Amino acid sequence: MNSFSRSIDLLQREMNVANLRYQVTANNLANSEVPNFKRSTVNFESELKRAFDSEEAAKNAFHLTTTDPRHIQINTPYDYREVEPRRVLDYTTTSKANGNNVDAEYEANNILQIQMQYRLLTQLTDFEFDQVNTAMKK
Template sequence: MNIENNFTKTVDMIHRGMDVNLLRRSVIANNLANAEVPNFKRSEVNFESELKRALETEKLRPALELTLTDPKHIPNWRERDYRDVQPRRVLDYVSTSKNNGNNVDSEQEIMAALENQLLYTLMAQAETFEFSQINMVLR
């Protein structure tokens, strides 16, 4: 993999992560705003595990890849493009933490908001570092 592709992929993944963090922030804010609404179910955003699976498919190419001679044949391996992975909002229907059917724990949501903000800051710093490396090479 050449430097240009590595830089582009890294910056693209950081941007996607930052976009997911913005979505996660709005989901957490929605959960906190509805913390006292009866029968409200909290939501969360799933993204990182699917992204990890997509990135692992790049490395897991089988030693013997089957040749497809007909469009109806099922391949033994498919590489999954990480750019196709989208964040998903998931409702938590399983748990209930209050007598009114609501399952939002304010302390847990505030901790999630703090963790999300720290992760966003870390990604912004990583992106700054990536561009500073390119800037240093161009000087």
């Protein structure tokens, strides 16, 4: 996969994750007064980093030849395209007397942050395509 395709793929995936984060955060905010409701978050970047780290490690690693699909493979890179965002439920904390752990102010700020991140991701995507257009004109 070339650099442009990988960049666009990563930007598109991150935009999808930002969209999911927005939905999860809006759900948290909407349920901020529901008794015993527990907030959720979205985990994606840490798994993505793990996939990239495994790609780097596999470049310099010792590789074994496998002749059967049942053989155990070692040092096989974790493909970043297989990384999926995970919803994580925070069931360990309680910040209100009714058992709810949603801080409405924090969630509202989180929505603003997600919106700014999404806007940045769209600008980065535009920049990538502008680079291609510039290269094609020359």
